[in-house]
Amino acid sequence: MKTIDSVIVGIVASSIISMNVFAQETVEVSAEGSFQENLQEALILAEPGSTLMLPAGRFELQSALSLDVPNITIKGAGMEETVLSFAGQVSGSEGLLVTSDGVWLEGFAVEDTPGDGIKAKGVDQISFKDIRVEWTNGPDAENGAYGLYPVESKNVLIDGALVKGASDAGIYVGQSQHIIVRNSRAEYNVAGIEIENSFFADVYDNVATHNTGGILVFDLPNLPQMGGHSVRVFNNKSVNNDTANFAPEGNIVATVPKGTGLLVMANSNIEVFGNEFAENASANVLLAAYPREYNDEDYNPLPRGIYVHGNTYGRAGWEPDKAVAELIAPATGLPVPDIVWDGAVDGVWSAFFGPDEQDRIIIDEADGTTFANLQFVKDLVLPWGADPKTDIADHAGERPRLSAVQLPQLESD
Amino acid sequence: MALFRVVLLIAAALCAAALPAAAQVQDELLLSKRPQKLLSAYGLFADGAQQAPASGVVPYDLQVPLFTDYAEKYRFVYVPAGQKATYHDTEVFDFPVGSVLVKTFAYPADLRKPDEDVTLIETRLLIHQEAGWNAWAYVWNEDQKDATLKVAGKVLPLDFINLAGEAQSINYVVPNKNQCKGCHSFDKAVTPIGPKARNLNKEYAFASGSENQLIHWSNAGLLDGAPALDQIPSVPTMNDAGADINARARAYLDINCAHCHRAEGPGSTSGLFLTYGEKSAVTWGYEKRPVAAGRGSGGFTYDVAPGNADESILLYRMISTDPGIMMPEVGRTLAHEEGIKLIRDWINSLE
Numbered sequence: 001m002k003t004i005d006s007v008i009v010g011i012v013a014s015s016i017i018s019m020n021v022f023a024q025e026t027v028e029v030s031a032e033g034s035f036q037e038n039l040q041e042a043l044i045l046a047e048p049g050s051t052l053m054l055p056a057g058r059f060e061l062q063s064a065l066s067l068d069v070p071n072i073t074i075k076g077a078g079m080e081e082t083v084l085s086f087a088g089q090v091s092g093s094e095g096l097l098v099t100s101d102g103v104w105l106e107g108f109a110v111e112d113t114p115g116d117g118i119k120a121k122g123v124d125q126i127s128f129k130d131i132r133v134e135w136t137n138g139p140d141a142e143n144g145a146y147g148l149y150p151v152e153s154k155n156v157l158i159d160g161a162l163v164k165g166a167s168d169a170g171i172y173v174g175q176s177q178h179i180i181v182r183n184s185r186a187e188y189n190v191a192g193i194e195i196e197n198s199f200f201a202d203v204y205d206n207v208a209t210h211n212t213g214g215i216l217v218f219d220l221p222n223l224p225q226m227g228g229h230s231v232r233v234f235n236n237k238s239v240n241n242d243t244a245n246f247a248p249e250g251n252i253v254a255t256v257p258k259g260t261g262l263l264v265m266a267n268s269n270i271e272v273f274g275n276e277f278a279e280n281a282s283a284n285v286l287l288a289a290y291p292r293e294y295n296d297e298d299y300n301p302l303p304r305g306i307y308v309h310g311n312t313y314g315r316a317g318w319e320p321d322k323a324v325a326e327l328i329a330p331a332t333g334l335p336v337p338d339i340v341w342d343g344a345v346d347g348v349w350s351a352f353f354g355p356d357e358q359d360r361i362i363i364d365e366a367d368g369t370t371f372a373n374l375q376f377v378k379d380l381v382l383p384w385g386a387d388p389k390t391d392i393a394d395h396a397g398e399r400p401r402l403s404a405v406q407l408p409q410l411e412s413d
Numbered sequence: 414m415a416l417f418r419v420v421l422l423i424a425a426a427l428c429a430a431a432l433p434a435a436a437q438v439q440d441e442l443l444l445s446k447r448p449q450k451l452l453s454a455y456g457l458f459a460d461g462a463q464q465a466p467a468s469g470v471v472p473y474d475l476q477v478p479l480f481t482d483y484a485e486k487y488r489f490v491y492v493p494a495g496q497k498a499t500y501h502d503t504e505v506f507d508f509p510v511g512s513v514l515v516k517t518f519a520y521p522a523d524l525r526k527p528d529e530d531v532t533l534i535e536t537r538l539l540i541h542q543e544a545g546w547n548a549w550a551y552v553w554n555e556d557q558k559d560a561t562l563k564v565a566g567k568v569l570p571l572d573f574i575n576l577a578g579e580a581q582s583i584n585y586v587v588p589n590k591n592q593c594k595g596c597h598s599f600d601k602a603v604t605p606i607g608p609k610a611r612n613l614n615k616e617y618a619f620a621s622g623s624e625n626q627l628i629h630w631s632n633a634g635l636l637d638g639a640p641a642l643d644q645i646p647s648v649p650t651m652n653d654a655g656a657d658i659n660a661r662a663r664a665y666l667d668i669n670c671a672h673c674h675r676a677e678g679p680g681s682t683s684g685l686f687l688t689y690g691e692k693s694a695v696t697w698g699y700e701k702r703p704v705a706a707g708r709g710s711g712g713f714t715y716d717v718a719p720g721n722a723d724e725s726i727l728l729y730r731m732i733s734t735d736p737g738i739m740m741p742e743v744g745r746t747l748a749h750e751e752g753i754k755l756i757r758d759w760i761n762s763l764e
Binding site (some may be wrong): 010016035037040041043044045062063064066067068089090091092094097099113114115116121122141142143145146149151152167168172175220222223224248249250251252260292294295297 | 564565566568586587590591592594597603615677679681682684696697700701702703704705706707708709710711712713714715726735736737738739740743746
């Protein structure tokens with residue numbers, strides 16, 4: 001009796017919904033007819049646990065796609081083979097929006113979205129593997145803001161991605177926790193890779209090149225999650241970041257100087273090691289306070305507990321831009337040193353005697369690495385001002401190493 | 414018993430197309446996880462084409478409606494017999510399982526004559542099922558006799574005469590199921606937006622005569638716990654020139670933006686919260702800097718730049734129809750001229 005029931009129910013179900021995707025492990029999304037409808041319908045009707053296979057080919061989408069079913073894999077034929085083009089998009093503010101947990105995206109490309117490329121909001125376990133997001137016309141203020149855009153998420157993996165042309169950040173992880181960004185390439189974006197208002201992130205083995213700024217670790221006020229901390233940036237190459245800033249004004253990244261290797265703004269417990277910084281015309285490494293006025297008593301604008309060690313530094317600081325040209329170069333001269341800290345600290349005591357041990361900036365680099373502490377607070381306080389301090393030995397020391405980020409979706413690795 | 418229900422289901426599915434609309438609400442079908450192919454199967458309308466509700470289905474209206482490309486909207490609420498929604502002061506009422514909110518979108522040929530030559534476009538159902546609220550969209554057939562389920566959404570080209578008397582063509586977007594959730598989402602669960610006390614607190618011309626909607630709901634046994642009328646929050650209409658412009662603007666932003674722009678909504682990441690009760694000025698946008706606006710910033714510094722509407726990101730995104738800039742992200746392809754004027758006047762009035 002039971003069997004007959006379910007057979008009948010099955011018939012009713014399939015006659016109501018034209019696509020027969022129930023209880024299947026793998027669904028081949030058809031390229032026949034309207035790909036937009038085929039794919040969106042598959043995204044809605046997919047049973048949890050199934051895999052949606054996207055065919056090779058180039059597909060024109062008019063509306064944003066969205067996924068709200070948990071534990072789904074979407075797999076294309078490769079980031080050059082399966083291309084979703086949103087050049088003609090008329091509705092929706094991103095190409096693909098993911099709002100369900102346990103989603104793995106692999107092997108396809110999203111091109112030319114008017115807004116963001118792929119956004120994941122409020123997701124536990126979101127993985128981007130070998131995904132390309134690109135604005136094919138190159139750097140342009142009219143391009144969308146973010147390429148890969150997980151936000152308010154946890155257990156975020158970005159592996160083997162290629163992101164080009166974002167008018168804000170190519171790879172942007174915001175207000176999230178437990179994050180790995182690795183083996184990826186970001187080029188011709190305003191910010192190559194940006195970790196913002198986030199906790200526990202490992203950014204490693206990436207290449208950031210031809211962006212305005214290669215790698216940014218930011219913390220901003222007036223947001224639900226603040227107090228970014230515990231970020232490791234290691235074994236990356238951030239080189240030749242030589243694209244003029246093309247971000248629309250008003251956004252914080254519009255202030256990033258062309259030719260920045262790494263910019264840490266606010267945040268605590270950041271470890272930077274084993275990276276190669278070179279050919280960045282403003283500066284290789286900047287450690288700075290949030291520079292704008294804000295109204296948020298819960299926010300700490302200072303970079304604290306930063307540990308920079310074992311990186312290599314090539315040419316930098318020969319042609320500074322924006323704040324580096326206006327505020328830093330006049331104090332340090334050219335070239336701007338490899339590592340610059342603005343010296344903003346919380347109060348006069350710290351300005352004269354240094355911050356508490358856990359908040360100190362510690363630098364352990366090869367001989368010949370150049371450094372400046374601009375002593376901004378002291379410069380403000382003292383009537384005769386304060387010159388930059390360039391003795392890197394003032395920052396000698398060691399900190400406990402931060403531990404590696406573990407992600408549940410990589411447990412079978 | 415299970416078999417009996419299945420047979421009923423099949424009968425309903427097979428017969429719905431052939432039979433005239435059922436005049437009685439089909440409670441059983443409303444609770445079914447799988448949606449009906451045709452709207453008429455639910456029996457929500459005595460006459461769908463005329464938007465005449467079945468017995469027990471009550472029409473309602475909102476003090477300030479969401480802007481959706483100037484569509485006319487016909488709204489109805491159904492609460493299963495013997496049950497009641499529970500009143501809440503600031504949030505959506507707590508509707509019992511089996512309740513439905515019905516919203517039909519329609520266009521008159523000429524917006525200046527809203528009751529003449531009206532074409533029904535789609536009817537959206539928000540059904541409170543055992544597992545939570547579920548949203549479905551039904552697109553009206555060409556013959557206007559019934560409406561058919563559309564899961565993946567649809568873009569419909571439409572023509573009408575606008576309020577200025579000009580011919581207007583739009584691509585009306587029927588949302589897909591996920592886009593419904595783009596707005597109807599509270600802590601990630603599907604949820605209604607409109608039926609809050611402050612939006613419902615107004616007179617409505619019922620068949621039985623004009624009456625305050627909340628009193629009518631209470632008297633009809635749909636609503637439990639409503640206090641005396643003078644204790645119920647209210648908001649002014651958009652164009653009530655005698656009302657405080659702050660209240661009018663905040664009520665407009667509340668219904669048009671705050672379903673996303675609140676701590677529990679899809680726009681939480683922005684930190685810009687536009688609920689009517691939000692008291693922190695920077696949180697509702699006053700000299701608040703953008704976060705992930707991209708080119709949505711328009712090159713401006715603040716969401717709301719007091720006294721300077723034309724350099725305020727909030728207004729800039731209301732004016733735009735570019736999908737990479739415009740707000741709300743879905744639900745409109747046109748700019749809402751009257752809303753823009755209200756928000757412009759409001760921001761310019763701020764010090």
